[in-house]
Amino acid sequence: MAAIKTSGLTKTYGELTAVDTLDLSVEYGEVFGFLGPNGAGKSTTINMLLDFARPTAGTATVLGYDTQAQADAISPRVGVLPEGFDLYPRLSGRRHLEFAIETKAADDDPDRILERVGLSADDARRPAGGYSKGMRQRLATGMALVGDPDLLIMDEPTSGLDPHGIREMQSLVRSEAERGTTVFFSSHILEHVEAVCDRIGVLNEGRLVAVDTIDGLRESIGGGATMELTLADPVGDLPDIARSVSGISEVSATERSLECTITDPTAKATVVTELDAAGATVHDVQIEDVSLETLFTALTNGGEAGDARESPASAVATESEVAK
Ligand SMILES: Nc1ncnc2c1ncn2[C@@H]1O[C@H](COP(=O)(O)OP(=O)(O)OP(=O)(O)O)[C@@H](O)[C@H]1O
Numbered sequence: 001m002a003a004i005k006t007s008g009l010t011k012t013y014g015e016l017t018a019v020d021t022l023d024l025s026v027e028y029g030e031v032f033g034f035l036g037p038n039g040a041g042k043s044t045t046i047n048m049l050l051d052f053a054r055p056t057a058g059t060a061t062v063l064g065y066d067t068q069a070q071a072d073a074i075s076p077r078v079g080v081l082p083e084g085f086d087l088y089p090r091l092s093g094r095r096h097l098e099f100a101i102e103t104k105a106a107d108d109d110p111d112r113i114l115e116r117v118g119l120s121a122d123d124a125r126r127p128a129g130g131y132s133k134g135m136r137q138r139l140a141t142g143m144a145l146v147g148d149p150d151l152l153i154m155d156e157p158t159s160g161l162d163p164h165g166i167r168e169m170q171s172l173v174r175s176e177a178e179r180g181t182t183v184f185f186s187s188h189i190l191e192h193v194e195a196v197c198d199r200i201g202v203l204n205e206g207r208l209v210a211v212d213t214i215d216g217l218r219e220s221i222g223g224g225a226t227m228e229l230t231l232a233d234p235v236g237d238l239p240d241i242a243r244s245v246s247g248i249s250e251v252s253a254t255e256r257s258l259e260c261t262i263t264d265p266t267a268k269a270t271v272v273t274e275l276d277a278a279g280a281t282v283h284d285v286q287i288e289d290v291s292l293e294t295l296f297t298a299l300t301n302g303g304e305a306g307d308a309r310e311s312p313a314s315a316v317a318t319e320s321e322v323a324k
Pocket of ligand 1: 013016017018036037038039040041042043044045083188
């Protein structure tokens with residue numbers, strides 16, 4: 001049974017179809033990245049999974065329970081890091097955690113949770129109103145971990161974190177997964193998804209346009225990785241030998257190097273073996289995969305909204321773009 005399963009899940013707001021006949025299945029124990037440009041429908045999907053929004057059509061189950069009919073069975077087993085959560089400015093971070101523990105009737109040790117999310121005891125004593133964005137994010141993540149949930153739903157969990165905080169968040173997500181927690185991780189920042197997720201689903205304009213591992217997606221859009229081989233001696237007739245290898249679409253040569261475009265990943269080993277058999281000495285091999293940016297531009301048409309929805313100002317972005 002899947003931890004999350006949706007069938008034909010649809011949400012319309014007037015003329016706008018925010019989520020369009022979504023069929024999605026997330027397995028138990030998986031870290032699943034839910035990726036898409038701004039306005040793709042990620043938060044709307046999460047809201048329907050949590051019964052914060054009612055579907056216009058279709059159904060969804062979370063941990064085997066129907067999201068509409070059995071929402072009360074779902075909420076105690078799910079930890080949620082919502083986008084744009086509210087904190088009580090005058091309450092300390094620690095009090096927030098204690099409150100979450102009481103509300104869930106859990107028996108967590110607040111200090112252990114603070115440590116897991118990287119908030120110091122001093123920080124935890126301060127009113128949350130004075131927290132930086134990253135500290136707020138850590139506290140909200142800690143609150144989501146209360147009660148040792150079977151499923152963690154995180155909407156843009158790296159939002160507001162500095163690079164160190166992002167790495168900590170990624171390792172926290174992985175360690176939760178190792179404890180057996182299923183993690184549903186929504187993001188529009190490609191690198192954050194790649195670093196933690198087993199599989200990703202790409203949502204664009206409310207529709208699921210791909211579900212696969214990142215490697216699988218790279219292959220499905222035609223591979224296109226390049227491989228540069230540095231040779232000990234002049235290339236001679238080696239370009240022709242490389243061209244004859246199945247899975248290599250193009251070969252260009254300089255005096256002592258070959259650059260091959262790979263359409264089948266298995267060609268990488270074959271070409272090295274073939275060159276070696278022809279008497280060549282390969283000094284170095286460098287492989288460059290299709291960039292994540294290329295991948296997601298291909299999947300989301302650059303994030304351009306093709307319908308009447310308010311145009312998202314930013315498409316799916318790479319981290320470097322976000323930093324600009
Ligand atoms: N309550 C609402 N009323 C009307 N339109 C809505 C409502 N909630 C969402 N929408 C619209 O539905 C579409 C999907 O929005 P949603 O917030 O789900 O996208 P998202 O992928 O989470 O985007 P982001 O990455 O910017 O958070 C957008 O066009 C949004 O304006």
